[in-house]
Amino acid sequence: MELYLKTNNTASAVALADIPQVDYEALYADLAERMNDSRYHVAHYFATEVEAGLRFYLLLLDDTSAEVLITSFQPDYYSEEGLSSLTALHPAFHPFEREMHELYGIHFNHHPWLKPLRFPHDRRDKNSTMDSYPFYSIEGDELHEVNVGPIHAGIIEPGAFRFICNGEQVLHLEIALGYQHRGVESEMVRNQNRLRQTLIAESIAGDSAIAHTTAYAELIEKLAEYKPDMDLARERVVAIELERIAMHIADTGALATDIGFQLYQVACEALRTMTINTTQAWCGNRFGKSLIRPLGSNHPLTAEKIELIRRNVKEIRRRYNEVRCDILEAPTLLARFEQCGLVPTHEMQRIGGVGMAARSSNLLRDIRATHPSGYYATELHHTPITKRDCDVMSRLATRLDEVLQSADYIEQILADYHPTDNIAKPDYAAPLRGEALSFALVEGWRGEICHVALTDSCGNITKYKVKDPSVHNWLALAIAVRSEGISDFPINNKSFNLSYCGHDL
Amino acid sequence: MLFGKAKILRSHGWQYIPDLKNVTLTEEFRGFPLLSDTDTKDDIERAAAICPTGAISTSPLTLDMGKCLFCGECARCAPRNIRFTNNYRLAATRREDLIVEVGQTEPKFDREAVRPEIAKYFGKALQLREVSAGGDASIEMELGATGNVNFDFGRYGVGFTASPRHADGLVLTGPISRNMAEALDICYHAIAEPKIVVVCGSEAISGGLYAESPAVERSFITKYKVDLWLPGAPTHPLCFIDGITRLREKR
Numbered sequence: 001m002e003l004y005l006k007t008n009n010t011a012s013a014v015a016l017a018d019i020p021q022v023d024y025e026a027l028y029a030d031l032a033e034r035m036n037d038s039r040y041h042v043a044h045y046f047a048t049e050v051e052a053g054l055r056f057y058l059l060l061l062d063d064t065s066a067e068v069l070i071t072s073f074q075p076d077y078y079s080e081e082g083l084s085s086l087t088a089l090h091p092a093f094h095p096f097e098r099e100m101h102e103l104y105g106i107h108f109n110h111h112p113w114l115k116p117l118r119f120p121h122d123r124r125d126k127n128s129t130m131d132s133y134p135f136y137s138i139e140g141d142e143l144h145e146v147n148v149g150p151i152h153a154g155i156i157e158p159g160a161f162r163f164i165c166n167g168e169q170v171l172h173l174e175i176a177l178g179y180q181h182r183g184v185e186s187e188m189v190r191n192q193n194r195l196r197q198t199l200i201a202e203s204i205a206g207d208s209a210i211a212h213t214t215a216y217a218e219l220i221e222k223l224a225e226y227k228p229d230m231d232l233a234r235e236r237v238v239a240i241e242l243e244r245i246a247m248h249i250a251d252t253g254a255l256a257t258d259i260g261f262q263l264y265q266v267a268c269e270a271l272r273t274m275t276i277n278t279t280q281a282w283c284g285n286r287f288g289k290s291l292i293r294p295l296g297s298n299h300p301l302t303a304e305k306i307e308l309i310r311r312n313v314k315e316i317r318r319r320y321n322e323v324r325c326d327i328l329e330a331p332t333l334l335a336r337f338e339q340c341g342l343v344p345t346h347e348m349q350r351i352g353g354v355g356m357a358a359r360s361s362n363l364l365r366d367i368r369a370t371h372p373s374g375y376y377a378t379e380l381h382h383t384p385i386t387k388r389d390c391d392v393m394s395r396l397a398t399r400l401d402e403v404l405q406s407a408d409y410i411e412q413i414l415a416d417y418h419p420t421d422n423i424a425k426p427d428y429a430a431p432l433r434g435e436a437l438s439f440a441l442v443e444g445w446r447g448e449i450c451h452v453a454l455t456d457s458c459g460n461i462t463k464y465k466v467k468d469p470s471v472h473n474w475l476a477l478a479i480a481v482r483s484e485g486i487s488d489f490p491i492n493n494k495s496f497n498l499s500y501c502g503h504d505l
Numbered sequence: 506m507l508f509g510k511a512k513i514l515r516s517h518g519w520q521y522i523p524d525l526k527n528v529t530l531t532e533e534f535r536g537f538p539l540l541s542d543t544d545t546k547d548d549i550e551r552a553a554a555i556c557p558t559g560a561i562s563t564s565p566l567t568l569d570m571g572k573c574l575f576c577g578e579c580a581r582c583a584p585r586n587i588r589f590t591n592n593y594r595l596a597a598t599r600r601e602d603l604i605v606e607v608g609q610t611e612p613k614f615d616r617e618a619v620r621p622e623i624a625k626y627f628g629k630a631l632q633l634r635e636v637s638a639g640g641d642a643s644i645e646m647e648l649g650a651t652g653n654v655n656f657d658f659g660r661y662g663v664g665f666t667a668s669p670r671h672a673d674g675l676v677l678t679g680p681i682s683r684n685m686a687e688a689l690d691i692c693y694h695a696i697a698e699p700k701i702v703v704v705c706g707s708e709a710i711s712g713g714l715y716a717e718s719p720a721v722e723r724s725f726i727t728k729y730k731v732d733l734w735l736p737g738a739p740t741h742p743l744c745f746i747d748g749i750t751r752l753r754e755k756r
Contacts, residue, residue, distance in 0.1 A: 121718070179688070182720050203641045273650070298581065
């Protein structure tokens with residue numbers, strides 16, 4: 001019997017009945033072997049309540065063949081034995097197994113780190129609270145602990161960091177999250193108002209509003225058997241690349257701020273302003289909220305807007321390149337960033353790192369290239385940028401190059417674009433396929449976003465699962481600061497710039 | 506190397522907005538909504554039905570900016586009833602003033618509701634402690650932007666500080682996640698009196714999309730005196746700057 005159903009990121013939703021229901025021991029044995037190969041990584045793994053207990057779904061990505069492997073299993077509800085932990089072999093599974101343990105009390109045998117993930121409102125053990133997070137500790141007269149958070153020194157989101165230090169050197173960092181938990185996944189299915197669902201998608205992580213909403217829209221379109229018009233697909237790519245430019249520039253400026261390099265800071269602040277004001281001139285919101293809608297758009301591009309975007313992007317590219325060239329030969333900056341915060345390629349792969357952080361550790365994870373959909377699949381053949389040095393500078397260098405690349409893509413996409421009235425108005429009421437599983441994979445500026453939805457026989461969404469790239473990459477930050485000076489934590493943190501709300505949901 | 510820096514500086518030019526009180530935003534921006542009555546109620550009832558946060562009431566027609574996420578969908582359903590203008594001066598000193606009525610042309614900013622000591626103590630300098638309690642990062646970035654080279658709100662002595670002990674007030678963002686409620690309360694009490702409370706963003710004002718979520722805990726809003734309500738999703742930096750500026754003005 002086949003262990004997996006094979007599909008891809010451009011195919012339509014799959015019928016629940018077509019998803020194999022396998023024996024967990026057989027799946028465990030297969031994954032134990034298969035996950036040693038870096039071509040595979042896990043996109044999502046979750047459980048959902050069914051009549052006779054819990055059904056588990058697993059989505060695995062094959063980066064070489066562009067296939068998405070889907071499988072499921074349903075352990076005996078009355079068995080108290082627990083499941084063998086995959087995390088024990090492949091740490092990439094850790095957030096998923098921790099989530100299922102927290103929500104449903106499933107025990108994963110030999111899981112090395114079976115701690116709460118985000119303290120959701122519907123967790124199994126209500127006695128487990130933010131204040132009782134079981135931080136790791138080391139005994140020793142010469143060690144001390146530093147706790148930071150949940151409220152941080154800047155205007156940012158909350159999360160708690162606990163450092164164990166030997167003098168100035170960090171031995172261990174543990175990150176406790178959950179402060180931002182708003183109940184995104186349960187609010188998604190509170191009712192079937194799809195405008196409301198779209199707006200929730202926009203609020204999953206405000207700095208990735210376009211990417212998350214694109215994932216939601218593509219997921220709905222697959223359930224509605226709707227193939228987006230090529231112009232709509234094209235405009236979505238312009239939007240998502242604008243978001244990438246804006247956030248990469250913001251992070252370039254933030255990294256400069258943390259080493260007191262004011263010139264790059266202010267130059268990047270101005271350039272980010274110009275980028276998000278371009279988005280605002282397009283759709284009325286600086287973060288692109290209201291721009292992406294299922295089955296259509298309320299803001300189709302016009303000739304004037306195309307002209308404005310092209311002109312601004314060209315200017316941003318020119319000026320950012322001046323900053324970029326200067327950064328690459330600034331000794332005071334390089335001295336701080338090079339060889340700092342290393343996450344070697346094999347570590348990154350083991351923990352399931354994705355997105356630009358993975359590419360900066362020479363691990364090719366880029367949905368635009370490996371599992372493209374929409375315009376990326378047919379027109380734009382994306383060449384991912386990877387860096388070899390695995391340090392803070394690599395993560396900055398990836399941004400430096402990706403901004404130029406995204407600007408070039410936008411110019412390439414818009415240069416010969418003459419909009420027609422083809423783009424439909426959004427449709428919030430299109431009938432959806434029943435008894436189906438739909439997923440969407442989108443490469444946001446941070447990395448791989450994966451949304452999965454299940455529908456009932458009437459086509460109502462009964463389960464909605466969101467995965468922000470931060471879910472994987474927070475562990476990369478914890479690894480990066482090991483043995484670094486604690487004063488280098490801020491630059492390491494900024495070099496990843498992970499989402500708290502995207503993780504906590 | 507110096508040549509490279511000179512090039513960056515030349516391209517950078519002057520970025521700050523010279524007069525923060527006279528800025529016009531792009532026509533696309535959705536700010537203050539104008540409401541009109543029509544004989545038939547079909548359009549507006551459709552708009553009220555689709556509104557994800559229940560911001561619209563139909564009889565009489567009102568729109569609660571404290572719930573509104575400014576997605577603009579209602580204005581597409583009922584273009585004769587609702588039109589969003591690019592007026593970003595949305596600040597209110599009382600929660601009920603955020604409810605827009607038919608025929609209203611300007612947002613209501615009730616100066617009578619401003620405590621006189623605010624201008625006295627904070628008229629020259631105001632340092633704020635921001636607390637995000639479920640905010641989605643867009644609003645936090647907009648508050649950060651108020652101090653950047655573009656808006657440079659610091660020129661009026663307004664800024665954000667790390668320690669609540671150094672702060673004159675608290676800026677709240679996010680629908681107040683239950684897991685953050687206690688930390689928010691501790692932070693509020695760590696700020697010395699007299700202090701102000703600014704509630705920033707529609708999600709903080711009403712809970713927004715998460716108003717009914719079991720994962721939020723909103724007693725903070727009723728427990729303490731709020732001095733300024735700033736709608737938006739996220740609140741535009743100019744809305745924040747305008748609201749704070751008017752709050753500090755001498756009567």
